[in-house]
Each structure stands twice: as structure tokens, then as C-alpha cells.
């Protein structure tokens with residue numbers, strides 16, 4: 229098990245390195261030179277050249293990539309020029325490790341941009357995750373156990389409708405009615421735990437979290453229902469009944485245990501995906517999270533920020549994959565022992 | 567069970583069992599009027615092609631159709647208690663305790679996430695108020711009894727760590743852990759290779775002697791029936807088509823479907839000359855069973871019955887010519903003749919000639935079957951082996 233874990237982590241690191249190369253190559257191939265945006269319309273070619281040099285965009289692909297890697301581990305300076313460091317240190321922007329680059333547009337290190345926005349996205353993801361997992365699995369199980377009844381049909385129907393609703397529409401609906409018209413909650417504004425305490429934090433997030441959760445919950449109701457129905461017809465569930473186990477034990481100990489395994493996998497990956505920012509929801513509610521940062525960076529051709537975000541998201545997904553696989557091994561002895 | 571045994575003190579008595587599944591296309595009559603009985607310590611073999619309703623019928627004995635759409639009717643008397651009249655909770659208490667079932671594929675029939683030991687312990691503790699430790703001791707004891715080596719260690723293995731044969735042994739251990747009076751084994755050896763099959767069957771027989779339990783063994787394999795069963799019930803399209811003592815039924819089968827099964831099984835007589843002749847056609851639809859005899863679309867002998875009865879009238883399950891114990895559902899007036907002269911020579915010429923010789927000093931039977939035997943013998947002439955044909959000419 230331990231060796232497996234080590235193997236998985238090494239594999240994950242390799243994957244991340246490959247991802248960074250690919251991301252870099254994509255952005256390197258971008259038709260837009262980020263230096264063009266640094267000094268507006270009336271940039272002189274000389275100015276552009278200087279900016280490109282300061283940001284390290286004039287080097288070849290592999291050197292740029294290596295510089296990036298160095299920045300992650302030991303930090304770097306923009307521009308990385310020893311002469312300048314002596315003569316005019318105030319013109320140098322230092323980016324301490326782990327440095328994911330320097331955003332000229334935002335005159336800030338990408339790492340600190342992420343540090344500011346990550347808590348919002350993580351908070352949102354956690355709250356949404358709780359809502360969708362509890363709701364999705366609960367309703368999915370109920371629908372499966374009441375298969376064919378009006379309850380089942382109702383749940384499946386509702387989840388189909390919700391699944392079809394675009395996220396921005398749900399978000400705007402909640403915003404407009406729940407917050408503004410009926411005033412059941414304050415106008416959503418992100419509040420940290422430090423400022424508002426747990427309840428302040430949670431209530432500031434509840435509308436965007438519900439918005440985000442609706443889609444996933446609808447998907448999970450149907451997925452859970454399908455898995456539970458499938459596992460209810462497994463041979464080992466019939467065996468459990470044939471042993472004389474009470475219905476409750478048959479359902480919960482035998483059928484659900486197996487049905488929930490694939491759901492754990494999906495949930496882990498979906499959660500990791502959300503950590504990278506819920507672009508639409510954050511935009512609708514104007515929450516300063518990673519998703520909103522990504523939208524802005526995209527609009528501004530802020531390539532360093534985009535690279536940083538993409539790699540962060542890739543790291544989340546890779547880590548989630550490893551955690552999910554380990555969880556899988558804990559749940560399913562066939563994986564553990566082979 | 568001796569002379570005093572009558573119909574009414576059979577350990578298990580199934581009367582007119584019907585299991586119907588309402589579906590969008592109509593009612594699937596998976597079991598349609600099945601009756602049989604079984605004494606303690608005895609074995610009933612149920613044979614039939616895939617889809618003939620064997621599993622559905624036996625699941626009904628355990629009440630496994632409760633809570634589904636299936637409509638179950640008739641009577642299932644276990645020591646004179648009608649299981650179909652019990653409440654769900656009463657039936658649940660009997661499952662695994664009075665009636666246990668083991669299934670065809672022991673890998674999918676055991677839960678992959680729990681150790682073999684845990685699954686046995688669970689089976690024991692549902693019905694016995696004992697500590698986990700005591701139940702574990704009992705589980706190890708049962709594993710040892712069914713021949714699992716090092717049971718105190720293997721008890722903590724997961725099912726996938728067992729070989730196929732060991733898993734089936736473990737299933738048997740689980741089935742018998744509460745010492746049930748009736749064990750239903752639904753194709754217990756189909757998934758296993760031949761040597762392991764034989765071991766498992768031996769084990770079942772040993773355990774049966776030891777616990778004096780009644781066994782229903784479901785199989786496609788008449789070889790298994792020949793070895794295990796005291797009584798055989800042949801099922802076709804949800805109904806019994808032949809039912810009787812094993813020896814009698816296998817030696818003098820009276821129903822063309824049983825003949826078909828016999829010809830399509832290689833090792834009943836372990837004769838190297840015997841040929842495999844599959845039954846032509848497919849099992850019938852249970853939604854719209856054929857008119858008359860359900861087997862008639864596939865039956866090569868239907869023309870021997872006068873008046874197209876096979877197309878129009880469903881035959882009753884009635885005693886055949888060998889006496890009250892042997893029932894058959896077929897219009898053929900002279901099944902012995904047809905079997906001996908036409909069917910047997912086709913797939914087992916040697917046995918046919920032996921039987922034909924043995925049959926000579928029985929003029930009464932021959933005379934009775936005389937008229938109808940004429941055309942039958944004619945068709946046989948082309949295919950029968952020379953010595954059988956000689957036999958016939960000599961008559």
C-alpha cells in the first residue's frame with residue numbers, strides 16, 4: 229500500500245511536469261505577445277523589446293520553462309538582471325518561491341493573486357460539495373429504493389429539469405428573488421471566517437453554493453439512483469436476502485456499500501475541478517475567486533496568470549486522483565490486494 | 567420415511583406453484599402450476615433448459631419474490647406450514663435458518679467487500695444470538711467441515727482470494743451454517759471445472775447424510791442428476807413435463823423433451839459411442855406459450871399422436887406406464903416403443919440393443935403398443951444400427 233502510494237505520487241509529479249510543458253508550449257505558441265499589452269497603443273518596438281526581456285519572454289522555450297521551474301522552487305526576479313540588481317534594485321520585482329510568474333497587467337505575482345482568490349473558490353467548492361453530495365446521494369438512494377413509485381418519478385423529473393437549467397440562470401434567479409426581492413438573505417458578498425465567523429462565512433456563500441450545487445446535485449441524483457438500482461440486482465444482494473438479513477441490512481450494508489464506490493470517485497474528481505474556480509457562478513455573484521481571476525486574465529491576455537491557474541488546477545485534479553485511488557483501495561479489497 | 571409415509575407428511579410439499587411476472591408485454595408465466603414433494607434426507611433434481619423457470623421456482627420457496635412485482639400463488643408447505651401465507655418478517659426469519667440457498671456463481675454471489683468469515687458470521691448471527699467471537703469460531707468450524715485448508719487463516723480472506731471451488735465450498739458452508747432442513751442448490755457446479763464439480767457434489771452428499779437435510783439441486787446436467795438425485799423433475803416452459811424416481815426416469819424416460827435432454831448430454835451412460843444431439847429450436851416464449859403441448863414446435867414425435875392433439879390440447883401430468891411414481895406430460899400412447907426403437911439407437915446404439923434384448927420377454931407391452939408402433943418402426947429403420955434392426959425384424 230505504501231509502495232503504491234509512493235508510486236502514485238511520483239507518477240503524479242511526472243504528470244504535472246508534462247502538463248507544465250504542454251501548457252507552456254500552448255502559451256508559447258500563442259499568436260499574441262504579452263509584451264504588446266504592457267505599454268498601450270503607442271508602444272515603440274524598443275519598449276516592447278525591453279518589456280519582453282524584463283519578463284523573460286525573449287528567451288527560447290526551454291529556457292523559459294526552466295526559469296519557470298526555478299521560480300517555483302527558489303523564486304525569481306523580474307527582470308533577472310544582476311547588473312540592474314546593483315544599480316537600480318527598485319526596478320526589480322521579486323517573486324519569492326513558489327513563484328508561478330509575474331503578472332504585468334496586475335503588477336502582482338501570480339502566486340499572491342492565487343493566494344487572494346483561492347480561499348473564495350475553496351470555500352464555495354466545499355459548501356457546494358456538501359450540499360450536492362448530501363442531497364444528490366440521499367435523493368438518489370430514495371429514488372432507487374422507491375423505484376417506479378411517484379416519489380421516484382418526481383425526484384428523477386425534478387433532477388432532469390434542474391440539470392437542464394443553465395447555471396447562470398439559476399444563479400440570477402436566486403440572486404434576484406431570494407436576495408433582492410424577498411430579502412431572505414443579505415446581498416451575497418464574500419466574507420472570510422476571520423471577519424464573519426463560521427455563520428457569516430457560510431451565509432455569505434449560501435446562494436452561490438446552492439447555484440453551483442444544483443447542477444451537480446441533479447447529476448448525482450440520477451447517477452446514484454442508477455448505481456443503487458444496479459447493485460440491488462447484484463447476486464450478492466440476493467445472497468444477503470437469502471441469508472435472512474433484515475431489509476435494512478441488505479440495503480445499507482450490502483447494496484449501498486458497493487453502489488457508493490463509483491460515486492466517491494466521481495465526487496473526488498468533480499470537487500477537484502471546482503477548486504479551480506466556478507467560473508460562471510463566481511461571475512454571476514461577482515465573487516473574487518479563481519474563476520473570476522481566470523476570466524479577467526483571459527480577457528487581458530494575462531498569460532502568466534493563466535499558466536499559473538491551469539497548472540494549479542492540473543495539480544488539484546492529479547492530487548484528487550491519487551486520493552480517490554487510495555480511497556478506492558480502502559473501500560474495495562480487490563484493489564488493495566492485487 | 568417408510569411405509570407410513572404418505573403424501574401429507576412430506577417435509578416439503580409444493581402444490582400448484584405459480585410465479586407470474588406482469589410486464590409491459592403481458593404476463594410472463596415463469597412457473598405455471600408446479601407440484602412436487604421432498605422428504606428429509608432426500609434430493610430432488612430439477613432439470614431443464616435455460617429459462618424454463620428453475621431458478622424462479624426455487625427462489626419462490628425462499629420467498630425471494632416478496633417485494634417485487636411477481637405474483638406468486640399456490641402452496642409451499644414446509645413441515646405443513648405454508649410459506650406463502652407467512653408474513654414478510656416470519657419468512658425472513660426462516661430464510662437461511664430453515665431453508666438455505668446456494669447459487670451458481672460463487673464469485674458474484676459473495677460480497678466482494680467483506681471477508682468470507684464476516685459473511686459467514688453474518689449469516690450465523692442473524693439467526694443466533696451469539697457473540698461475534700462465538701460466531702467466528704462457528705464460521706471456522708464450518709469452513710473446516712467443507713474442506714477449506716487452514717480455515718483459521720483463510721477465514722479472513724476476501725472471496726476473490728479463494729479459488730472457484732473454494733468459494734463454492736464457502737458458499738455451502740454459509741448455506742449450512744444454521745443447519746437448515748432444506749438446501750436449494752441452484753446450479754452449484756456449473757461455474758466449476760469437472761474435477762472440482764465432482765468434489766463439490768461429493769461434499770454435498772456427505773453433508774446431506776450428516777445433517778439429514780433435504781436438497782433441491784437445480785442443473786442443466788443430467789449427469790449431476792444421475793449422481794445426486796433421488797427424484798427428478800424435468801421442467802419445460804414453467805411446467806413439470808416429467809417427474810419420477812431418478813433411476814426409473816433416466817432408464818425409461820417417457821417424454822420427448824426428456825429424450826432430447828438425454829441425447830444432448832454426453833456422459834449419462836459414459837459411453838464412447840454415444841452421440842450428442844442437441845434439441846432443435848429454441849425454448850418457447852413464456853409470454854405466448856405454444857398452443858397444446860408447449861414442446862410441440864420442437865417435438866419430432868408430434869405426428870405420432872392422432873388427431874393433432876399436440877397442437878390443440880395441453881397434455882396433463884399423469885402417471886406413465888411404469889406406475890404411479892412416474893408422471894409425464896405427453897400425449898404419446900407408446901413412449902417406450904418410440905424411445906427404444908427410435909430415440910435410443912440414435913444417440914446410444916449399444917444401450918439400445920441391450921435394452922431391446924431385455925425387452926423381448928415382455929409381449930404384453932409390445933402388443934399394447936402394436937398398432938402405433940408400425941409407422942414409428944418404419945422411420946427408425948433408416949437410422950437404427952443393424953443389430954437393433956435385426957432385433958425388430960425378429961419380432
Ligand SMILES: Nc1ncnc2c1ncn2[C@@H]1O[C@H](COP(=O)(O)OP(=O)(O)OP(=O)(O)O)[C@@H](O)[C@H]1O
Pocket residue numbers: 587589594596614615616617618619620621622623786852
Ligand atoms: N423479474 C422478472 N420479470 C420478468 N421475467 C422474468 C423475471 N425473472 C425471470 N423471468 C423470466 O422467467 C424465466 C425463467 O427464468 P429462470 O431464471 O427461472 O430460468 P432458469 O430455468 O433458472 O434458467 P437458467 O438455467 O438459465 O438459470 C425466464 O424466461 C426469465 O426471462
Ligand code: SF4
Pocket residue numbers: 821822823859860861862863865866867868871876881895896897898
Ligand atoms: S405431447 Fe406431443 S408434442 Fe408434446 S411431447 Fe408429447 S408427442 Fe411431443
Ligand SMILES: [Mg+2]
Pocket residue numbers: 620621622752
Ligand atoms: Mg437459473
